[in-house]
Amino acid sequence: MKKRLYLELENCIGCRSCLAACTQCGGHEERNRNYVYDVNPLVNRQTMPLMCLHCVNPACARSCPAQAIQIHETGAVLSALVEKCIGCQNCTIACPYGIPKFDTEQNLMYKCDLCIDRTKDGIPPMCASVCPSNTLQWLTDEEIEAKQKQFNLDNGKWVTSMPYLEGETNVKVNLPGILQGVTKLF
Amino acid sequence: MQANIATNKETGRSVNHAFASHFAKSMFLTVVGIAILMFIGTRMFTHIDLNLYGYMVGTIVFIGGFFYRFIAWGERPPTKIIIKKGLKLLLRKSTPKTAVNHLAIYDFIRNRGLYRWVQHILIGWGCVLACLVTFPLVFSWMYFTMEDNGYYTIVLFGMNVMHVKAEGIIAWFSYNALNIAAIMVTAGVCMALYRRLSNMQARAEQKFMYDFLPLYLLLFISITGLLLTFQNIVLHGWMQPQMSLIHQFSVIVTLIYLPFGKLAHIPFRPMSVFARNYREHYGEQQMKECKVCGDHFVSVEQSNDVIQVLGVNDMEFNMQDGFNLAELCLPCRRKYRISRFSGFATHQVKVKEANQNAKG
Numbered sequence: 346m347k348k349r350l351y352l353e354l355e356n357c358i359g360c361r362s363c364l365a366a367c368t369q370c371g372g373h374e375e376r377n378r379n380y381v382y383d384v385n386p387l388v389n390r391q392t393m394p395l396m397c398l399h400c401v402n403p404a405c406a407r408s409c410p411a412q413a414i415q416i417h418e419t420g421a422v423l424s425a426l427v428e429k430c431i432g433c434q435n436c437t438i439a440c441p442y443g444i445p446k447f448d449t450e451q452n453l454m455y456k457c458d459l460c461i462d463r464t465k466d467g468i469p470p471m472c473a474s475v476c477p478s479n480t481l482q483w484l485t486d487e488e489i490e491a492k493q494k495q496f497n498l499d500n501g502k503w504v505t506s507m508p509y510l511e512g513e514t515n516v517k518v519n520l521p522g523i524l525q526g527v528t529k530l531f
Numbered sequence: 532m533q534a535n536i537a538t539n540k541e542t543g544r545s546v547n548h549a550f551a552s553h554f555a556k557s558m559f560l561t562v563v564g565i566a567i568l569m570f571i572g573t574r575m576f577t578h579i580d581l582n583l584y585g586y587m588v589g590t591i592v593f594i595g596g597f598f599y600r601f602i603a604w605g606e607r608p609p610t611k612i613i614i615k616k617g618l619k620l621l622l623r624k625s626t627p628k629t630a631v632n633h634l635a636i637y638d639f640i641r642n643r644g645l646y647r648w649v650q651h652i653l654i655g656w657g658c659v660l661a662c663l664v665t666f667p668l669v670f671s672w673m674y675f676t677m678e679d680n681g682y683y684t685i686v687l688f689g690m691n692v693m694h695v696k697a698e699g700i701i702a703w704f705s706y707n708a709l710n711i712a713a714i715m716v717t718a719g720v721c722m723a724l725y726r727r728l729s730n731m732q733a734r735a736e737q738k739f740m741y742d743f744l745p746l747y748l749l750l751f752i753s754i755t756g757l758l759l760t761f762q763n764i765v766l767h768g769w770m771q772p773q774m775s776l777i778h779q780f781s782v783i784v785t786l787i788y789l790p791f792g793k794l795a796h797i798p799f800r801p802m803s804v805f806a807r808n809y810r811e812h813y814g815e816q817q818m819k820e821c822k823v824c825g826d827h828f829v830s831v832e833q834s835n836d837v838i839q840v841l842g843v844n845d846m847e848f849n850m851q852d853g854f855n856l857a858e859l860c861l862p863c864r865r866k867y868r869i870s871r872f873s874g875f876a877t878h879q880v881k882v883k884e885a886n887q888n889a890k891g
Contacts, residue, residue, distance in 0.1 A: 364889035371735025377889045382869045386882045407844045408837050410609040428796040433806035438837040441848045441856045443864030452639035462735035
């Protein structure tokens, strides 16, 4: 059963477990590849995670002169191949979400690879495994569809992913209701 | 093909007219070049080592694969830009230093780990040494003659460059260069295999066809090559002709495989010098200001190039707020995304991003 990463942004409590878990994934060399942001840092405590959304047509890979960013058969957009990356940083400029990180010392880009050694075997990625607030979930398409139905409040505000993103993505994002003045119906 | 037609139109009756494609032209010129060098090197084809005839054919096939792979690759829009601008900037003052760092001593790999650096130095320089010996011998650009008893003359491109004692140290290094290379490569490959099998992080990323096969091929070449020496010295040449065929087979298979697998990064690598020059040169000229926070984060040239390359791929990240996403620095671009999710303009809040790096 193919599963996807699914984000319910407003559940985030800012614990940063996902960042810590990311460091522990095989091949990540103890550095995290995801982000957690305060939405309105001087006013309230709402946070939101920001992950690579694994675009169906990824700008990072399109802009890479060395073909170092490969797309896995599961749809995951992989981190730069260490032997191919030439350190031009085109991908960091191209990514519409600002996800790729660059290590100048190692002359190497690294980004979320959706923990490919896990997800290729259907095991959830590290971030989703540890998320205590169900912000990051690992769901089948049917489950995501059910979520979408459950949360569709008929006002066009609560839909997954498009049109709030720049293109079709493999990771599905649910837009937060709380900040748009809608109460979430669990 | 289309690109080729376009160049023909531009240049009119140029030499490009004579060839059906870039591939045909590159292939023809290279083979002619090799033939001319052979003609000179072998003193008008009088000193060809026909023992190595198989390698010669294998090399020509390899060159075919190489051009096929790299011409296709060079047609990609981002690659084309880097190659074009990289060649233009090749005469920068910093080029020799960058080239030595990236192509000879692999500084960036040392920063990825000492073990990996040692392993890469052994494999890399072992292979370079082997190529420097093998190809001149295959095309007879270098050979040895014995005029006086006990002395070898080393002939390079038809010129007698050195007169050495057959028992001397230079002669010893010449006979054993390939053995030394084989020992270096074997040691490096064993280190690489050990790391792949024992290090769980490395193991997670490895695939047989991509990561292990090239190592096994290099090991196959090195071991069969060392066995040749072993058979000569210890077994008085027993089964040596058979083994030399097996060795030849292993080299030719690896050569043909080279442009299509992990080893393709060897001919790719000079691009990293291009990329560094490109960033440094255009960075000195004019830096791009982030449309939100005003930070200088990339050169104007690169920003425009990326926007253009994405345009070729039908990707336009022009926002209603009046900027292209490639014009925001990375933290601002991430915050802008949060603002798109939440409806609140996070990127306008003048607070630096914090607490983003977990300690593993």
